[in-house]
Structures are given as C-alpha cells and as structure tokens.
Amino acid sequence: MSRMSMTDNGHHGIPEATVNRLPVYLRALYALADRGIATVSSEELAAAAGVNSAKLRKDLSHLGSYGTRGVGYDVEYLVYQVSRELGLTQDWPVIIVGAGNLGHALANYGGFASRGFRVAALFDSDPLVVGTEIASQVVRHADEIESVIARHGVSIGVIATPAASAQAVCERLVAAGITSILNFAPAVLNVPQGVDVRKVDLSIELQILAFHAQRRAVVRVAHNGERDQGDGGWSGRGGQDRRRRGRGSAGAGDMPMDGETGVAARAVAT
Numbered sequence: 001m002s003r004m005s006m007t008d009n010g011h012h013g014i015p016e017a018t019v020n021r022l023p024v025y026l027r028a029l030y031a032l033a034d035r036g037i038a039t040v041s042s043e044e045l046a047a048a049a050g051v052n053s054a055k056l057r058k059d060l061s062h063l064g065s066y067g068t069r070g071v072g073y074d075v076e077y078l079v080y081q082v083s084r085e086l087g088l089t090q091d092w093p094v095i096i097v098g099a100g101n102l103g104h105a106l107a108n109y110g111g112f113a114s115r116g117f118r119v120a121a122l123f124d125s126d127p128l129v130v131g132t133e134i135a136s137q138v139v140r141h142a143d144e145i146e147s148v149i150a151r152h153g154v155s156i157g158v159i160a161t162p163a164a165s166a167q168a169v170c171e172r173l174v175a176a177g178i179t180s181i182l183n184f185a186p187a188v189l190n191v192p193q194g195v196d197v198r199k200v201d202l203s204i205e206l207q208i209l210a211f212h213a214q215r216r217a218v219v220r221v222a223h224n225g226e227r228d229q230g231d232g233g234w235s236g237r238g239g240q241d242r243r244r245r246g247r248g249s250a251g252a253g254d255m256p257m258d259g260e261t262g263v264a265a266r267a268v269a270t
Contacts, residue, residue, distance in 0.1 A: 013062065014062045014063075014085070015062075018058075018059045018062055021049070021051065021055075021059055022059070022082050022085060022086055023086065024049045024050070024051075025045065025049050025056070025059070025060075025078075025082055026079065026082045026083065026086065026088075027049075028045060028048035028049045029045070029075055029078055029079045029082065030079065031048065032045075032048070032075050033075050033076065033079060037075055038074070038075055038076070039071055039072045039073065039074055039075060040072050040073055040075055040078075041067075041072040041073075042056055042057050042060075042067060042072065042073070044072070045072075045073065060073070060078070060081075063081050063082065063085055064081075065077075065078060065081050083116070088115060088116040089116070090116065091116060091117075091118055092116055092117045092118065092155075092156055093118050093119075093120035093152045093153065093154045093156075094112065094117050094118065094119055094120060094154065094156045094157070094158060095119070095120055095121045095122070095123065095145070095148060095149065095152075095154050095156075095157050095158065096119060096121075096122045096123070096157075096158040096160060097123045097124075097142065097145065097157065097158065097159050097160065097161055097169050097173070098123070098124060098159065098160035098161035098162075098169075098184075098185075099122050099123065099124035099126075099129050099132075099134060099139045099160075100124075100129075100160065100161075102160045102184055103122065103124070103134075103158075103160035104134055106158060106160060106184075107119055107122050107134045107135040107137060108134070108135045117156075119135070119137060120148065120152045120154055121137065121140055121144075121148045121152070121154075122134055122135075122137045122139050122140065123139065123140050123141070123142045123144065123145055123148075124139050124140075124141070124142065125141065125142040142169075145172055145173070145176060146172070146175075146176040149173070149176040149177055149178060150176070150177070154177075154178065155177065155178060155179050155180055156178070156180045156181075156182070157173040157178040157180070157181050157182070158181075158182045158184065159173075159181060159182070159183045159184060159185050159189075160184045160185065161185050162185065163185050163186045163187040164187075165185075166183065166185035166187040166189060167187065167189060167190065170183075170189045170190075170191060170197075174191060174192065174195055178195070179194065179195055179196065180195070180196045180197075180198075181195065181196070181197045181198070182197075182198050182200065183197055183198065183199045183200065184200050184201075184202075186201055186203060
C-alpha cells in the first residue's frame with residue numbers, strides 16, 4: 001500500500017473524522033470475526049457500524065482497502081489493516097491515575113488487553129488504597145508516577161481522579177512525557193500543543209439521553225391527547241355541528257371547541 005504524506009494530525013493523509021470512525025469499524029469487524037464470518041460487503045459492514053456504505057468505502061479507501069467486487073472485504077485482513085493504522089499492532093502500556101470506583105472498574109476491564117493495551121500501573125494518593133491489589137496490580141503511590149512512566153516508556157495516561165485534582169495530575173503526566181490522555185474526570189484539561197486529550201464524561205452523556213427521553217415523553221403525551229379527543233368525538237362534522245349549536249349559550253358553548261385541545265398539544269410537542 002502506498003503511503004500518503006503525513007499531515008498535521010499525525011496520520012497519513014487520513015481525515016480526522018475518518019480516524020474517529022476506524023475504531024467503530026474495528027469493533028464491528030471483531031464481532032463479525034467472532035461469528036466466524038470471513039467476508040463482508042460494504043453494505044453489511046456499514047449497517048453494523050451505523051454509517052452509510054458510501055462513507056465506509058471512502059474511509060477504507062484511505063487505508064488502501066477497496067474490497068473485491070461481488071465478494072466484499074476479507075474480515076481478517078481488514079482487521080489487520082485497521083489495527084495497523086490505529087497503531088494497535090504493538091503493545092501500549094497505559095497507566096491509570098485514581099483507584100476509586102471508576103479507576104477500579106477500568107483496571108478490571110478486560111477489553112484493554114484484548115485490544116493491544118496493557119495497564120502498566122495504577123496510582124492513588126489515599127493511604128488506605130495504596131498497597132491494595134486491583135486486577136493483579138498493586139496500587140502505587142502517586143509519588144511514583146514519573147519513575148514508572150520513564151521505566152515503562154508510557155505515552156498514554158488515564159485520569160480517573162476527582163475534578164479538583166485532574167489538572168494537577170494532567171500537568172504531572174505531561175511533564176513526565178505522556179502525550180495522550182483519556183480523561184474521565186468531570187473537568188476540562190488545559191494541555192500544551194502536541195498532547196491529545198479525549199474526554200469521557202458519563203454525566204454529560206446521561207444528560208443528553210435525558211433530553212431525548214423527555215422529548216419523546218412530551219410527544220407521546222401530545223399524541224395520546226389528540227387520540228383521546230378523537231375518541232370523544234371532538235373532530236369532524238359532529239364537532240362543527242355542536243359548535244354551531246352551542247354558540248351564544250352557556251354550558252356546551254363554554255367547552256373547548258373543535259381542535260382547541262389538539263392544537264395546544266401539538267404546540268407542546270413542537
């Protein structure tokens with residue numbers, strides 16, 4: 001495969017949006033491989049990854065992979081191509097700073113090892129936590145961060161600390177040579193140029209889900225309101241007749257006229 005010239009983002013002419021989708025393709029490919037599927041069409045792979053097939057074909061063309069007409073892509077070889085482009089054909093030592101509930105869960109996550117990442121060390125500053133064992137790792141004191149990074153040649157760090165200490169931890173990691181940070185702390189990190197930060201904020205993701213859940217609930221209520229009025233005979237010719245009969249009189253004339261409640265419900269939905 002001919003290599004394209006290096007770009008500012010460090011990738012061989014591959015757009016950043018494509019780089020962001022490659023892990024999604026790799027996850028879908030792993031799932032296909034686990035099911036014993038040897039070849040996959042662009043349409044099938046695109047559906048599994050949640051993108052359209054034209055975008056997938058364009059993304060994979062940046063890797064020099066075009067598939068075979070009438071056959072599709074070789075799953076095993078495409079796994080290798082994507083893994084190589086993502087740098088996953090080598091072992092990446094990772095350190096986790098923060099051994100609380102989240103750090104504990106991350107250290108126990110089996111997906112790291114199976115995807116080319118090895119937890120080299122786990123750190124904390126709590127005397128009650130330091131020295132305990134998590135996922136076959138003895139929790140080290142935070143004072144050892146710099147020496148471990150140098151000893152293991154670590155370039156990826158995971159921050160799972162409280163927000164108040166995240167920036168200070170980040171600065172220590174960067175000063176020690178870390179160039180890539182995965183941040184789980186609910187804080188925005190300031191880093192120098194040349195350091196990549198990926199932020200994972202679970203509360204933000206839940207808030208976005210709550211927004212969509214609320215929107216669906218409002219639409220559902222509005223829909224049910226319109227349906228109930230339809231069942232009660234407040235639409236069509238009958239509603240018009242009742243409105244004419246109730247004009248100028250008390251009782252029926254004081255009731256909502258045809259479509260009034262439905263209009264209000266639709267306004268809420270909008």
